[in-house]
Amino acid sequence: MRTTAVGLLYPGHSAQDDYDVLRSRWEDRVRLPLVHTSVGEDAHRVDALLDLGRAERLLVGAEELVRQHRPDAVMWACTSGSFVFGWDGARRQAEQVAQAASLPASSTSLAFVAAARALGLQRVVAAASYPRDVAQRFVDFLGHGGVEVAELSSHGILTAAEVGTLGREQVLALVAGAARGQGAEAVLVPDTAMHTLAWLDDLEEAAGMPVLTANQVTVWEGLRLAAGGVPPDLPGLGSLSGTAVVR
Incomplete structure (x- = not known):
């Protein structure tokens, strides 16, 4: 059985251990390698969040993630550090990560919309x-x-x-x-x-x-991207288990 790897770009060290819940449930079916991106000021303020999600921080993390872990898809695992850029800005942000990694990529904010659909x-x-x-x-x-x-x-x-x-x-x-x-x-x-x-x-x-x-939709969207559209039906994702995006 092939193991799917969803690479996570995670800012700081607040709740990265949350993903261990899924790692333990899925064992050898899915890897969730994680690289911590740099943080300037830990603050839920617009200026700080724009700095948190700037391209330089994400691209350094993406390069490390690919070099060390060789994932199948990459997720910017941050909601506020993506939606604060607006719809077009968040899409550009994901495109920049995808180009740097040469892999499909998205962010938590975009994952919320995909999950809702x-x-x-x-x-x-x-x-x-x-x-x-x-x-x-x-x-x-x-x-x-x-x-x-x-x-x-x-x-x-x-x-x-x-x-x-x-x-x-x-x-x-x-x-x-x-x-x-x-x-x-x-x-x-x-x-x-x-x-x-x-x-x-x-x-x-x-x-x-x-x-x-946020962590739920992040992993789900990463699995969906890695699978080319339909994520594997895995336990632990609540109502999202076995779903695909409705266009």
């Missing part, structure tokens, strides 16, 4: 850890991708390091407390600094609907 979602609620001005940029980004955000819950957490300390009960409360807009079909939780992968079933039970989290 795969599930046929048109109207969602967002439960964001960020300050409201940053969270609103995620809402705008999703809108460009054809996904309407009916309600936004913003929790004003200023750093990825603080988000990484949130435990199961805190994350469950964040999801359960998200405002439910009329006709909402899912809850989106956009922060790769947040641990979620061990609790996806619990989060969906708390929400009473599908929940898409």
